[in-house]
Amino acid sequence: MKPAILVARAIFPEVLERLSQTFEVTANQDDRVYTPAELTEKMRGKVGALTTGSERIDAALLAACPNLKVVANMAVGYNNFDVPAMTAAGVLATNTPDVLTETTADFGFALLMATARRVTESEHYLRAGHWTRWSYDMFAGAEVHGSTLGIIGMGRIGQGIARRAARGFDMQVLYHNRSPLPVAQEVECGARYAGKEALLRAADHVMLVVPYSAETHHTIGAAEIAMMKPTATLVNIARGGIVDDAALAQALKSRRIAAAGLDVFEGEPSVHPDLLTVPNVVLTPHIASATIATRLKMANLAADNLVDYLVHGRTRTPLNQVSR
Ligand code: 8YV
Numbered sequence: 001m002k003p004a005i006l007v008a009r010a011i012f013p014e015v016l017e018r019l020s021q022t023f024e025v026t027a028n029q030d031d032r033v034y035t036p037a038e039l040t041e042k043m044r045g046k047v048g049a050l051t052t053g054s055e056r057i058d059a060a061l062l063a064a065c066p067n068l069k070v071v072a073n074m075a076v077g078y079n080n081f082d083v084p085a086m087t088a089a090g091v092l093a094t095n096t097p098d099v100l101t102e103t104t105a106d107f108g109f110a111l112l113m114a115t116a117r118r119v120t121e122s123e124h125y126l127r128a129g130h131w132t133r134w135s136y137d138m139f140a141g142a143e144v145h146g147s148t149l150g151i152i153g154m155g156r157i158g159q160g161i162a163r164r165a166a167r168g169f170d171m172q173v174l175y176h177n178r179s180p181l182p183v184a185q186e187v188e189c190g191a192r193y194a195g196k197e198a199l200l201r202a203a204d205h206v207m208l209v210v211p212y213s214a215e216t217h218h219t220i221g222a223a224e225i226a227m228m229k230p231t232a233t234l235v236n237i238a239r240g241g242i243v244d245d246a247a248l249a250q251a252l253k254s255r256r257i258a259a260a261g262l263d264v265f266e267g268e269p270s271v272h273p274d275l276l277t278v279p280n281v282v283l284t285p286h287i288a289s290a291t292i293a294t295r296l297k298m299a300n301l302a303a304d305n306l307v308d309y310l311v312h313g314r315t316r317t318p319l320n321q322v323s324r
Pocket of ligand 1: 051052053054074075076077078100286288289
């Protein structure tokens with residue numbers, strides 16, 4: 001009998017096929033997002049699961065699934081996992097670091113450019129048939145090259161964005177992180193450490209790349225927005241909840257800051273209704289890692305994590321330590 005696993009969301013058929021050679025796979029190629037009760041039911045009796053950010057693994061689910069040994073998240077972020085509860089239950093947690101770093105940094109830059117240069121706002125204007133003549137200030141935005149970028153969260157993706165900014169766009173890069181990087185690494189990515197307030201006051205553009213946790217909840221709220229330049233843009237490719245979306249919508253409405261680019265939202269896939277009506281925000285549906293090549297690498301790494309642990313007793317990209 002092959003060990004039984006759940007693949008909780010639709011994935012590439014070739015990855016499913018690969019997993020089926022080793023496991024008895026319960027798949028979800030219809031891609032319905034399970035309620036917590038449905039997820040628990042589907043997970044019951046399984047030894048492993050491949051999840052995405054939409055599946056919450058918590059103590060209640062773990063208590064109902066005593067056979068579970070490993071959950072492999074197809075994401076680098078893992079705020080959908082209660083890791084201490086998983087460790088206590090002896091369940092290995094894994095994620096997909098590295099394979100999405102450069103692709104996600106590319107997207108951070110795309111969103112920065114689209115926001116500062118008002119790409120989607122001007123496209124909507126054109127599509128609506130409003131474009132009748134050229135004018136000197138039509139959709140005039142903010143300079144990107146040569147400006148100051150403030151990055152909050154300086155992990156692998158933050159560093160990738162810093163390199164793009166410093167080397168490709170001649171930007172001054174400030175970053176804020178729990179702890180400063182070693183000097184050699186700062187030099188390599190062309191970035192300088194700053195306190196959060198100093199960064200917010202100095203930056204022409206602020207980019208959020210910090211993992212979500214209780215400590216980083218509402219890293220940017222009304223008080224932080226009040227420190228930013230009125231011409232500044234804010235880009236969030238990290239997680240919903242890092243920004244107070246209601247406060248941001250209000251700031252965009254009153255033009256307290258110039259514009260925002262958001263790939264992630266509090267309570268997504270719901271989006272704060274005021275963000276849907278203000279023109280000076282670029283909104284994308286959590287697609288920062290979405291290239292076919294990268295998503296395939298993420299799916300394969302999640303699959304490797306299941307095979308490695310369940311078949312070979314090895315760990316590849318673990319988030320906790322458990323004894324088998
Ligand atoms: C995922 C992400 O697509 O890796 C992450 O943390 O946010 C995205 O790359 C998303 O979480 C689905 O699992």
